[in-house]
Amino acid sequence: MSNLLTYISVNDGKIKRSSLEVLSRCNEIAEKNGKTSSAIVISDDCSTIVENLKSYGPSVIYTIEDPIFKNHLNTPLLKALTLAMSEINPDVMAFASTEGSKDILGALAANRNAAALADVSEFDWTGDAVTAKRPVMASKIISSVETKGSPVILTVRSGSYDTVEKSGESKVQSIPFTFDKNELKLTLKEIISATGDKVDLSEAETVIAAGRGVKDEEGRKLIDELAAVLNAGIGASRALTESGDYDPSLQIGQTGKVVSPQLYIAVGISGAIQHVAGMANSKVIVAINKDPDAPIFEIADYGLVGDLYKILPPFIDELKKIKG
Amino acid sequence: MKFYVCIKQVPDVNAPLQIKEGELIQDANRNILNAYDASAVEEALVLKEAHGGEIEVVLIGPDKASETIRKALAMGADSGSHILTEGSEEFDSFSYAKILAEFFKDKEYQYIFCGKQSQDTDSGLTGSMLAEFLDLPYATNAVGLQLEGENLIVKRQGDTGQEMIELPAPSLVTCSNDMNDPRIPSLKGIMQSKRKPVNTIAVSDLKNGLTNGSIKTSVVGYEEKPKREPGKKYEGEPDEIAKEVAQLLDSAENVI
Known part of the structure; x- marks a missing residue:
């Protein structure tokens, strides 16, 4: 059969x-x-x-x-x-x-x-x-x-x-x-596991992705806070995995993981095609970027133009209220 | 130590493309060395600089693809083999790997490096297929390489973390573009590349391993990916637009 x-x-x-x-x-x-x-x-x-x-x-x-x-x-x-x-x-x-x-x-x-x-x-x-x-x-x-x-x-x-x-x-x-x-033709010497018990990115219903606009500790803290409110997985663009700010296993894009969550929030990501290849099938896309001409806005359902450091705090507060 | 690097000429995904009657039309003048293969070449060069050795690149492709071999030679590879295809032939990953396996059958080497996938089709099959045909241990999606004696320590990106794997020679590694930034050929490198040897082999001479059944997949058509409906842009006071969008994600989209 x-x-x-x-x-x-x-x-x-x-x-x-x-x-x-x-x-x-x-x-x-x-x-x-x-x-x-x-x-x-x-x-x-x-x-x-x-x-x-x-x-x-x-x-x-x-x-x-x-x-x-x-x-x-x-x-x-x-x-x-x-x-x-x-x-x-x-x-x-x-x-x-x-x-x-x-x-x-x-x-x-x-x-x-x-x-x-x-x-x-x-x-x-x-x-x-x-x-x-x-x-x-x-x-x-x-x-x-x-x-x-x-x-x-x-x-x-x-x-x-x-x-x-x-x-x-x-x-x-x-x-x-x-x-x-x-x-065994090869030997496994060590596993460097960085993601620990955080939400599995490829399975998450909501994904927050950080890009080049997230410049410092303060920015990464805002990302963590946003992810905590929404119980979201955290991903990053290639720029931030290469710089070492985020673990390489969190890279979203043609080279890294392909995700298709219900909600994708791109923070400080310009939207190069290699990145978009990894997230374009998300159901709802929100983008926060200070450049009004960033290509990410061409695919975002909700495009917030402005400084992420100014937008994220009230955004997080409002989401907290909604979640009660 | 002998390194082979398998390279491929691919269309630049950033170049404009169109679909005409189900065929994908690309500007052949915008063909480039596959970015993942460029990282594989770079990694071989770094290892050679540290430990000595020789690097040969191998490419399957039409006459025009010889420019891509020259690019790798200009980066610093020592020699090339061009497995020349004729225009009408189409191969899939399985048949490419069979042809390469035939090429490598009588070669001596410590390591074969490949890009982890082609940036046009993103299949990522040929490397591990070739390893299986040659009965070599292999690692895919390498993001770091080090030689320890004759053994290669590969850092590969797995699903949740990185795995450090030790491979004996001979073996095969497929490389991610996350492992390095491939060098831009210098003028001197470009001049030198013109004198480096490139051996041309007709693909028909390497078809021993191919049978009627070796081409197992075929593309029957292309379509453009449906574009997303353009959304709305919110400009203005950060407090206000943040609130408005947060509320819409709840009330209109129900994704909170």
């Missing part, structure tokens, strides 16, 4: 919403075209993830459990995915687009002799070719793409689909896996 398989990304023991979006889309395609939609969890501890996954009703939840999966490392993940694909034999293997999945997508496709589509914003499959849309040219253009042959491996931009719960029994099936440390 032809089938779709969704890889469930896990961050800090929690399922990433973006992979539930992908699973929901695969469920929808399966239902429409009489296929099956399953999921795979690869982790050092699968049990809670499997339980939480059941409300999304994949036909089968496959698990591969091993202590090696505590941290992201491409060699063991590739081995596990290669094994899973050869056992399950999916026609379409779908991932949420994350740095983790981008790391292995090409190698997995090369290994499985599969067609690969990276970072699609839409996809469909009726049983023959996969058709998809991909933003290209710094997201100025949408290309329509098509695959030849099977299997097809793809990654999907976060925010492309809604998460939809689904009733129905999920079978759980563990795939035996061993990994010998000698197979």
Whole structure:
């Protein structure tokens, strides 16, 4: 039976919403075209993830459990995915687009002799070719793409689909896996994790992004305050991650993360196309910039022209009042 | 130590472009060295300056793309290989990686560097595909590199933080443009680049690994991304416009 398989990304023991979006889309395609939609969890501890996954009703939840999966490392993940694909034999293997999945997508496709589509914003499959849309040219253009042959491996931009719960029994099936440390071709020496327990940027409903206009400690404090009021994730333009003011993992844009929150507030960001490529799909865009001709105003729903140091304090106060 | 850097000529995403009958029309005179590849070249140059060695750039592309090889040579790479394509051929990441794998089959090297993606298509597939075809350990999205003996310490940007990974030689790394600012070729560099050797190979000589099924994806059309409706600009007293917009985000948009 032809089938779709969704890889469930896990961050800090929690399922990433973006992979539930992908699973929901695969469920929808399966239902429409009489296929099956399953999921795979690869982790050092699968049990809670499997339980939480059941409300999304994949036909089968496959698990591969091993202590090696505590941290992201491409060699063991590739081995596990290669094994899973050869056992399950999916026609379409779908991932949420994350740095983790981008790391292995090409190698997995090369290994499985599969067609690969990276970072699609839409996809469909009726049983023959996969058709998809991909933003290209710094997201100025949408290309329509098509695959030849099977299997097809793809990654999907976060925010492309809604998460939809689904009733129905999920079978759980563990795939035996061993990994010998000698197979590790590379060594993970250290993880420098800077984001700690803050809101996950790629999943946040509201994102505050700081740009060059945020010049000093005082400005960064205002950003933190605004983010706290709105329970928002904090991102930054390339200028501020390069200067070291913000951690590189917070960069939003063509090079960094692509986000599509309900509300995006660009503070002191001019709106270079490389930045816009990472946030243009946000539902509501607010921009604060003192240059009335800044390109960010061309895409902002609400453009506040003025000094962010003067606008943010009353803006934060008013939001506090509204939030009560 | 031998470094190979895979480079690509791409359209400048800042240049005007149009779509005619579903085809993307770009000004070929605005083609440039892919920014991520420029960072890969820069990183190889920095390592060479510190530790010695030789840098060869490899490019798959039409005759016109030789200017991009010259650019990398002007930056300081020692030599180039141009895998020459003919106008009508179209390849996807999988087939590019197959051709490159065939090129590297009989080569000796410690490290292959690639840009992490092309700035026109943003797929980011070819690097890790090539690593898999060559059975090399690899790291993607590198933001920092250091040599320790013959091993490479790669700082890569992961989802929530940075991972420090040690790679033995030979191996492959894909580079982010966040790792450096590529140098602008000096006049001397440009003059010297003209005398540096560039080896041209017909793509047909490297098609052993290619089969009918090697081109697995194709573009069937392009459309312009729908433009966002222009919003409203608020100019005036900071207190007033801040209040007004905050209230609208609540009452009109319901996103607070």
